Amino acid sequence: DAKTTQPPSMDCAEGRAANLPCNHSTISGNEYVYWYRQIHSQGPQYIIHGLKNNETNEMASLIITEDRKSSTLILPHATLRDTAVYYCIVRSANTGNQFYFGTGTSLTVIP
């Protein structure tokens, strides 16, 4: 699975959009980009995933660049409950069942 690079921490004002970047320059054609988040002392929570096209659900939007070497997770109106560690994971459906979680980005939403 391709490696990902995320900033270790970010702040965002409550009510503003939080844009969390992820670099995955070695991604291959059959690898998906997944985003999870982990609120303190809880299990990781699935947010969204995509292959090539931008994706949106009730939690967030995922923007993948045309060359697929990077992506951005957007939380459109951040709330205090969005304070968490956000993990960007690149994974092929063919490489078994494991998700490799790195150290992620610690997002703090500030009142």
Place this chain on the structure above:
Amino acid sequence: DVKVTQSSRYLVKRTGEKVFLECVQDMDHENMFWYRQDPGLGLRLIYFSYDVKMKEKGDIPEGYSVSREKKERFSLILESASTNQTSMYLCASNPGQSYEQYFGPGTRLTVT
């Protein structure tokens, strides 16, 4: 909503004790997983199971065993707990290889 539950949120055990961590999922998922999470190391896969009575080693199986007698239940066993097994243990499940995994709330185990 997928529900993955773990038997305890916090557990304190003594060195040498046999420890059972239980995980139950209610969505008829084929696959279940046990991870441990330690600061600076991320999540590491201990074991996973893709069917009843089937198991596969993950990256760090040493010191652990697992049991899956029923589809909905996956148990992690520490045969003789040691202090280096103090960690957060996370269970997850998914319906197939290409699907996202759903995690339980975690069990924070302290071995003294």
